[in-house]
Amino acid sequence: MAMVEKVIIVEGRTDKKKIQPIINEPVTIICTNGTVSLTKIDELIELYILEEKDVYILADADSAGDKLRNQFKRELPEAEHIYIDRAYREVATSPVNHLATVLTGANFDVNPEFLLK
Template sequence: MAMLVEETGKVIIVEGRSDKKRIESIIKEPIEIICTNGTISVARLDEIIDTIYQKEVYILVDSDDSGNKLRKQFKRELPEAEHLYIDKMYREVAAAPKNHIATVLLSANIDVNAEYLI
């Protein structure tokens, strides 16, 4: 029997697998995390938009050129998405301390494991 994942209606879009793993270890609620794997084609973007229709969408990408490019693309194609930002000194989501990411996620009302809020 297949186990159903509870749908929260929230989606976080990140760049890479390491970003996804980092966020998965911090969040406490079931949220779909989609990886773009860097740059994204129009076809892939349309595919993502179709799957996230009617959901709360958060964009959490690196503070670098490719992340900024991706963010611009999402601002154009998904204007209703909420953009979350890590501190520029960390540059990459995967390199940011878990407590910093937890604070960023919590500010967007995403439930995080309390151990990262110390």
């Protein structure tokens, strides 16, 4: 049986660039580029066949991130939400060791060097 593909949905390209080197396993990272409409979410679900994958939402700890999470909670309720510490506010500005820790907590295989930084 094939392994279920993992997908992480982030807000922007800087978030994607920040977490890509931390993750040590195949994963698709999708950028929403800010707030998205329900149509856009439906398109993402269809385009990436998200119902058949393990989907994780990694959004900023701010009002835009909360809004994005709420939209995905409605449209893709089975998605798992990964939260960064509110003190860091943005995924892109969070320390790599913090991101590695929260990703490990969500059962991602992370590059161990990032846990030590």
